[in-house]
Amino acid sequence: MRGGLHRGLQIFVTLIGTAALSACDGSSNTYVPPPPPAVRVAQPVQEPITLYFDLTGNTAPLNSVDIEARVQGYLQSIDYQDGTTVTKGTKLFGIERDTYQAQLDQAKASLASQQASQVGAKQEYDRQVNLMKQQVTTQTAVDSAKATLDEANAQILNAQANLELATINLGYTEVIAPFDGTVTNHLVDIGTLVGVSGPTKLASIVQTDPIYAYFNVSESQVLLIKDMLRKQGRTFKQTDLPSIPAELGLQSEEGYPHKGHLDYVSPQLDASTGTLQVRALFDNKDKAMLPGLFVRVRVPIGHNEKALLVRDDAIATNQLGSYLLVLGKDDAVEQKQVKTGQREGALRVIESGLDPADWVVIQGIQQAIPGSKVAPEKIDMKTQPAEAGADAKATATTQ
Incomplete structure (x- = not known):
């Protein structure tokens, strides 16, 4: 009985001594910052594309x-x-x-x-x-x-x-x-x-086969086309219309599955709207299109041999327009205002504001704050995004 009491007293004294030594060594608890958030980055894709005017219109018989x-x-x-x-x-x-x-x-x-x-x-x-x-x-x-x-x-x-x-x-x-x-x-x-x-x-x-699609081109777009033709030493002729392709898509369709060609261009602009009426002709043997439908139309206007494209879901907007988050010095996030162009599948053309060597944040955008550092993982721009469940799990783990 007395031996057990003596042993317990020794343990107590030892703990008190250890605590005293810890307090006397001069050390204190310090804040350890969390590691930088993990993001995925990719360089823009550079490839030749056909440039289009994306327009809207209506079908007509x-x-x-x-x-x-x-x-x-x-x-x-x-x-x-x-x-x-x-x-x-x-x-x-x-x-x-x-x-x-x-x-x-x-x-x-x-x-x-x-x-x-x-x-x-x-x-x-x-x-x-x-x-x-x-x-x-x-x-x-x-x-x-x-x-x-x-x-x-x-x-x-x-x-x-x-x-x-x-x-x-x-x-x-x-x-x-x-x-x-x-x-x-x-x-x-x-x-x-x-x-x-x-x-x-x-x-x-x-009669709906073939079928017309009417759409309007803005004054600025008309002047752009005329300037491009002038630089090529060409002039517009109505007889050239059948050789100019046009593509059409319904609201319920992905892309532009219907192929046709231009058929008519109005000889004058509408002064009240500042637009020029254009008409295209499309095959409609399966009667997929009815007169009066709202449609999306695109017409090729040129070719860019070295267009820069990034994932469309990586582009954000603010009061100044569209912007991208890119890696800066020491893996710090920077914000770049860009001018966007047409969409090509999951990618979108960046007309200005981005360099081919930039590393764009394409995943983990919510954790990438301009001015803060991140832990980047470099991947290919065309890599499919991770599943929503995996992203949610990663976010919860980071938090």
């Missing part, structure tokens, strides 16, 4: 017209199904034709009558001419026969015109498709009297 009844009568038939795609010349509507068939028959009979009268007038004129040669008639009789023949010839021309008019009116009783396209729903029903006080709209037909 190649042809779109109203189908109208041009003659009066009761609608007898609707020969298509609403929304059907038809070919040129397909019968769409039928208007009663009995009256117009009778008018045609009447015009034919009138022509036959006039032709018979002309034959008689010609015979009489020939007879008077022969009698005049025999000096057994007067010049007055010859002139009268000639006038009668001329009148008969004129009546034939009039009868032929009436026949053509009757044929045309009879043809109007069959309303046909003027071109290949899709016909809208019918606006009148069978039995309706149409064409009473003028043409009656029956439906519309729209």
Whole structure:
């Protein structure tokens, strides 16, 4: 019992002595800063690219017209199904034709009558001419026969015109498709009297293959193109348009999958908007595009053999515009204001403000503060970003 108490007293004295020695050696606790945050950096990609104007516009049909009844009568038939795609010349509507068939028959009979009268007038004129040669008639009789023949010839021309008019009116009783396209729903029903006080709209037909895309180019872009052409010693010609490619993408599509070419450029700028209207033509055999859709359009304007590209998600913005975080001296982070250009997949063109030798922070951007040091890991610019879960885990570990 006494031995255990003595041993415990020795341990206590030893601990007190150790604490006293620690307090007397002059050392104190100091703050140890955390290691610099880990980031990934990469140099910009330098490669040749085609320069584009990225624009927006709307699609429009190649042809779109109203189908109208041009003659009066009761609608007898609707020969298509609403929304059907038809070919040129397909019968769409039928208007009663009995009256117009009778008018045609009447015009034919009138022509036959006039032709018979002309034959008689010609015979009489020939007879008077022969009698005049025999000096057994007067010049007055010859002139009268000639006038009668001329009148008969004129009546034939009039009868032929009436026949053509009757044929045309009879043809109007069959309303046909003027071109290949899709016909809208019918606006009148069978039995309706149409064409009473003028043409009656029956439906519309729209041709969407190929399809137009209209878009506007700003005044500054127009001047830029003209300056580029001037430097190349070229001038713009409307005949060159089919050779200028254009690409189109819908809001739901990635990139620009639809290929076409320019088709029309307005000869003057719109003074109210300061823009120039341009039109492109695209194939639409699969009917993927409908008239009136909002679309993205891009048109090539040049080529850059040594363009600098960085990851688009590495670009940030502030009140001055776009900027990148780059490595400076002693791995300190610096901020560089840059001018951005078009996007190329996951990369974006940097038009100015960046050097090819710069190391751009592309991962761990939130931990990279301008002026502070970082622990950089150098990778390739085209390396895919780490998964979100891995990034979150790394952030939690750093914190």
